[in-house]
Amino acid sequence: MPIANSVVAFSLAPALASPTQRFNPRLATSSFTSPQLQRSPDRARSTQRRAVLVTIQMAVDLAVMVNGVPGNMAAATAEEVVRRGLVLADEALTGPGVANSHFEAGGSKVSLSTPEDHTACLKRMKDKYPRLIVVDYTHPSAANPNVENYAKAGLSFVIGTTGGNVDDMKKAVDKSSDVYAVIAPNMGKQIVAFQAMMDMMANEFPGAFKGYKITVKESHQATKADTSGTAKAVVNSFSRLGLDFDVEDIEKVREASRSMREMQVPEEYITAGHAFHTYHLTSPDGSVNFEFQHNVCGRGVYAAGTVDAVQFLDKQKEKGDSTRLFNMIDILRIGGMS
Amino acid sequence: MPIANSVVAFSLAPALASPTQRFNPRLATSSFTSPQLQRSPDRARSTQRRAVLVTIQMAVDLAVMVNGVPGNMAAATAEEVVRRGLVLADEALTGPGVANSHFEAGGSKVSLSTPEDHTACLKRMKDKYPRLIVVDYTHPSAANPNVENYAKAGLSFVIGTTGGNVDDMKKAVDKSSDVYAVIAPNMGKQIVAFQAMMDMMANEFPGAFKGYKITVKESHQATKADTSGTAKAVVNSFSRLGLDFDVEDIEKVREASRSMREMQVPEEYITAGHAFHTYHLTSPDGSVNFEFQHNVCGRGVYAAGTVDAVQFLDKQKEKGDSTRLFNMIDILRIGGMS
Numbered sequence: 001m002p003i004a005n006s007v008v009a010f011s012l013a014p015a016l017a018s019p020t021q022r023f024n025p026r027l028a029t030s031s032f033t034s035p036q037l038q039r040s041p042d043r044a045r046s047t048q049r050r051a052v053l054v055t056i057q058m059a060v061d062l063a064v065m066v067n068g069v070p071g072n073m074a075a076a077t078a079e080e081v082v083r084r085g086l087v088l089a090d091e092a093l094t095g096p097g098v099a100n101s102h103f104e105a106g107g108s109k110v111s112l113s114t115p116e117d118h119t120a121c122l123k124r125m126k127d128k129y130p131r132l133i134v135v136d137y138t139h140p141s142a143a144n145p146n147v148e149n150y151a152k153a154g155l156s157f158v159i160g161t162t163g164g165n166v167d168d169m170k171k172a173v174d175k176s177s178d179v180y181a182v183i184a185p186n187m188g189k190q191i192v193a194f195q196a197m198m199d200m201m202a203n204e205f206p207g208a209f210k211g212y213k214i215t216v217k218e219s220h221q222a223t224k225a226d227t228s229g230t231a232k233a234v235v236n237s238f239s240r241l242g243l244d245f246d247v248e249d250i251e252k253v254r255e256a257s258r259s260m261r262e263m264q265v266p267e268e269y270i271t272a273g274h275a276f277h278t279y280h281l282t283s284p285d286g287s288v289n290f291e292f293q294h295n296v297c298g299r300g301v302y303a304a305g306t307v308d309a310v311q312f313l314d315k316q317k318e319k320g321d322s323t324r325l326f327n328m329i330d331i332l333r334i335g336g337m338s
Numbered sequence: 339m340p341i342a343n344s345v346v347a348f349s350l351a352p353a354l355a356s357p358t359q360r361f362n363p364r365l366a367t368s369s370f371t372s373p374q375l376q377r378s379p380d381r382a383r384s385t386q387r388r389a390v391l392v393t394i395q396m397a398v399d400l401a402v403m404v405n406g407v408p409g410n411m412a413a414a415t416a417e418e419v420v421r422r423g424l425v426l427a428d429e430a431l432t433g434p435g436v437a438n439s440h441f442e443a444g445g446s447k448v449s450l451s452t453p454e455d456h457t458a459c460l461k462r463m464k465d466k467y468p469r470l471i472v473v474d475y476t477h478p479s480a481a482n483p484n485v486e487n488y489a490k491a492g493l494s495f496v497i498g499t500t501g502g503n504v505d506d507m508k509k510a511v512d513k514s515s516d517v518y519a520v521i522a523p524n525m526g527k528q529i530v531a532f533q534a535m536m537d538m539m540a541n542e543f544p545g546a547f548k549g550y551k552i553t554v555k556e557s558h559q560a561t562k563a564d565t566s567g568t569a570k571a572v573v574n575s576f577s578r579l580g581l582d583f584d585v586e587d588i589e590k591v592r593e594a595s596r597s598m599r600e601m602q603v604p605e606e607y608i609t610a611g612h613a614f615h616t617y618h619l620t621s622p623d624g625s626v627n628f629e630f631q632h633n634v635c636g637r638g639v640y641a642a643g644t645v646d647a648v649q650f651l652d653k654q655k656e657k658g659d660s661t662r663l664f665n666m667i668d669i670l671r672i673g674g675m676s
Contacts, residue, residue, distance in 0.1 A: 190619075190626060193546045197539040201531060204538070205670040208531045281528075287638045288528060291631040300625045332543040 068137035082106030210242030401467035406475035420444030548580030
């Protein structure tokens, strides 16, 4: 349990260890004395030497360790953490070859921990921030070793990094009884909702668009070589809706001029990062047309979704939810019900 | 059960009356002799007087009576019936004050029956077409009396006419044990699927678009005075998704020039009938935009959906489905699973 580092609480821990009596420092409203101290005056006196008056902090703030800064997504997430008034942990894991030793987001300074220091760094952060959630936007090759380390350290985490082995991540969560995690390939809540909606429609009404023709066009910054994963997922739904279309038929737009002219991407996001998608469906006789667009500029929506995931995870952990592994659809679903 | 009018089948009926042994003339592949005839030579001889050799038609064609011609939707449906190679019943109910006595669709002639003849006309059609489904695109004021008549005549029906009392229609179906019906305010299958999809998203992910701004614009022919019912239904879903929007805020476009310029309605459908809808969603910081469009020219999609409903109803009737009342969502759902 996250006990505030600044208060001496170890002498109380055994009395509060039963699961039905989980101690929650965030809910503590005033100082209190151990029931053991009240029951046994002799024992109490000796304990009092170590903890005469145990004062519990009114609330322990949620802190977020954002690993992967100064990378783009990690940086955007760190800024969102500060913007929402959460505590940004003052150290972060970074990969080999990162020259910077510090990073700053919204006035909060973060020291960067290089690979040989990672294990020690996680321990320091866990000790310093009793209510800590880790965010990982590192490198695909680092995601799995990082997850193993988070789990070993007993730290709950949100994985935004894509490309790792998700099954292995899930196993690591299963093995660590107090670790909660969100693993999601796309952190943009509304984009995920749209994608899930198309999937639901395909499940509910298979073949509803049989005979329709479809064109799919996506524009991203020129540095993105592969086809949009979201477009691929949506096209999969369309196939089940009866449309004859293959992911190979998705039109990738990577030229600035076409992105601006055909997809209306604002010039400032041509290289800064954008994700524009247009799906156009036409009935066999041409009399019916559907168009679905989801157009994202920059990384704000993903950073916001990531911090939503952090806050969600923190809540589930506090509740002691028996489910410990989530994706963004769980968050959309459970989030809406709370 | 629909037994072909042209073949003498009454002597076999009792032997085939058990529900597990329902006689299906459409599945009959050749002439056959009653098992009773084979077992009891004496009885067989007397029966043979009435039915020496019972030949079953290879198939009884599905016939569709389209009431409401020469009205636009009824006319489009009659044409779709012929286009699909189904039999168009040669009589149809029409309202008072319709001057025409005949209507023609795709080369099939239809005599129009005026109100005083309606009951007799339904009986004639039922006798003439053993496998008949009725479509109703009449007048809102006629829909309920018509439904009562269909139910009394034991005719299954599809109601495309909107504005009647749906509860009363449902009661009429409940009372008539062999009558199946589809009652749907919108026959456009794909439009209904889109509407249902938004509804599902709102159920699954309430509040997922909280803070987003939305604009809704719909264009229809100038003769349509009220706001699009589909737009209203979709806006209701958006409200549950967390958007602050009222049906009053839907922008109605009814001027030809704006319809063409702002919504890209083709000129030939400005007065001929169109239903164009654009929903635009913007995130609080403006970085994320969603757009959903469904644009319909003419009545083809509704006529196609109506005939889909007819064919669906015919199948359910043949199966003897215990559910007898359906809407378009049922058709999308069950239709896809078959």
